[in-house]
Amino acid sequence: MARLPVYLRALVALAERGIATCSSEELAAAAGVNSSKLRKDLSYLGSYGTRGVGYDVEYLRYQIAREIGVTEDLPVVIVGIGNLGHALANYSGFTTRGFRIVALLDSDPDRVDEEVGGLAIRGHDDLERIVREENVAIGIIATPAAAAQAVCDRLVAAGVTSILNFAPAVLSVPPGVDVRKVDLSIELQILAYHEQRKALVQPIEGGVTA
Amino acid sequence: MARLPVYLRALVALAERGIATCSSEELAAAAGVNSSKLRKDLSYLGSYGTRGVGYDVEYLRYQIAREIGVTEDLPVVIVGIGNLGHALANYSGFTTRGFRIVALLDSDPDRVDEEVGGLAIRGHDDLERIVREENVAIGIIATPAAAAQAVCDRLVAAGVTSILNFAPAVLSVPPGVDVRKVDLSIELQILAYHEQRKALVQPIEGGVTA
DNA sequence: ACGATTTTGTTCTCACGTTCACAAGCTCCT
DNA sequence: AGGAGCTTGTGAACGTGAGAACAAAATCGT
Known part of the structure; x- marks a missing residue:
């Protein structure tokens, strides 16, 4: 899946902060995704977590790196x-x-x-x-x-x-x-598109769309 | 939709080559998408094509630019x-x-x-x-x-x-x-992931996956 | 003027991805 | 040792997006 690298980056960031273990909620927050989605993605690789505890940051980091294929340069x-x-x-x-x-x-x-x-x-x-x-x-x-x-x-x-x-x-x-x-x-134009829609909708509704 | 800028770029490229009108098939090929998807996307903006003829490149280009909101800088x-x-x-x-x-x-x-x-x-x-x-x-x-x-x-x-x-x-x-x-x-890592899967599968199956 | 042909616009179906909800399992406390 | 409390892993429903197929419409030739 295309989200594995995002998880990997989040794990590296956690490891750098000295965090040894984390729950799916924490990792999902760090990666900017839903915790359910994260767990399902990870379960696709195998059972690398421990119920009641969470995931070992270093171990999971290596497993994802191995899955992606970036263990060596x-x-x-x-x-x-x-x-x-x-x-x-x-x-x-x-x-x-x-x-x-x-x-x-x-x-x-x-x-x-x-x-x-x-x-x-x-x-x-x-x-x-x-x-x-x-x-x-x-x-x-x-x-x-x-x-x-x-x-x-x-x-x-x-x-x-x-x-x-x-x-x-x-x-x-x-x-x-x-x-x-x-x-x-193209990335900028996509933002411009949303920008324009915000400019059109907000003055009528009088607020941001939650 | 996030594909409008892609269409816009394809239209600009066609216009630069002096092409005044194009079918959904041609534009879809230039944008790298399916023609059905393209037509559905365009129909969401309105009926800017002519049946039996296709789309006017210049007209459609302006309409998409207007929709995206990049008519002025x-x-x-x-x-x-x-x-x-x-x-x-x-x-x-x-x-x-x-x-x-x-x-x-x-x-x-x-x-x-x-x-x-x-x-x-x-x-x-x-x-x-x-x-x-x-x-x-x-x-x-x-x-x-x-x-x-x-x-x-x-x-x-x-x-x-x-x-x-x-x-x-x-x-x-x-x-x-x-x-x-x-x-x-992350983009590179996604490629690495596919790369690794190719390296694993090909030697076994003995050919590229079509 | 009328039919054949081409191409759009749309509908329907299908599959995928996402999310909710719950069962299984581990740890810690008593 | 046994139960309470978390947390993972997974099964099921939901919604969304993609692709194929078809009907409507416009042009061109006769």
Whole structure:
């Protein structure tokens, strides 16, 4: 399920605060979900809790990490080192949460060998070799929309089977390849939509909708 | 619905390619959804199509933009100008798609007056004033997780009613305030999960799962 | 002017995910 | 040792969203 990483993050946060055990209510609150949903999700992995007591934070943390498959670092490449690629390369959250950035790729020859976040930018020519040599299964696309599909095709051909796409483009991939899309302006537009509805409803009803 | 912005983007792309009219099948393919779903979504807005012909791209584009509420630019503030905040401030997708970044805020006094993306960074002291003067309804939080809730509280108190949160923290807000969360490492972990399942299943079944 | 064709708008069915509610089980206190 | 009090795990109802199928309507050709 897509909520396991959220639970994992909440567990890490609890562990950092020195909390050794927690109930489903507490963990659900930390993760921002319903406690029933949380228990059902966790029961899908197995019975890792103790009735009357709760869950052992450290134990559950490891079990979820194992289920997700981030017990050891997974190699990742980032393609497109523009503003966003820069930020991603410097983002500490990747490296501390089960991922290892093995290469930064950019099509601009002038940028090759430039260092970002302690890693030198490589040209697109090296894409296939790096993916094969490092056994990279996950690629991050942070190129302009026009280049996204071509980059995607090359990544998939080289052996990448999961893609995180920041480019505002719909990627078509063969079966067996997963794509997740993060579109920043679409997120904002969704907020704008709710915003507009609030602006329309509130003056009439005279209050916020609980 | 959360898919309207996707349709809008697809329509803009079609318009840029000089396509004046399109069927639900074509638009659905461009948006990456089912044509039935698309038609149902659009019918919720009204009958903007013509049977036997399809949809007028330009007309539908305006209608969706109006529905979302991005016909004129909405003011937005970005709080936390680290790596990610930098990228967001420079991201052209916001400004070209119905939003106007009116302020960049950072807690670090040394960064104040530094210019990013043509806008000077302001200190947190100016938060309330800017939000009120510019009538800002949407705030973007790109701070570290530890600062996110405090920033969120200040934004909400100043009048912001929609928040896009990039910090890896669960924000609690009063009723009537919308929060959308974008967590980059969670997206990667979701891919890792699918990746692991592929690695487990494929060697046994001997092929990709269609 | 009329029918064939295309495409929308809508209805119906189905499956999934969420939530409530309760039984099973563990701990602690007496 | 035995019961009271929690807390997990799960079974059942509910609501929501997705997909297929069909009817209404507009154009085009004859």
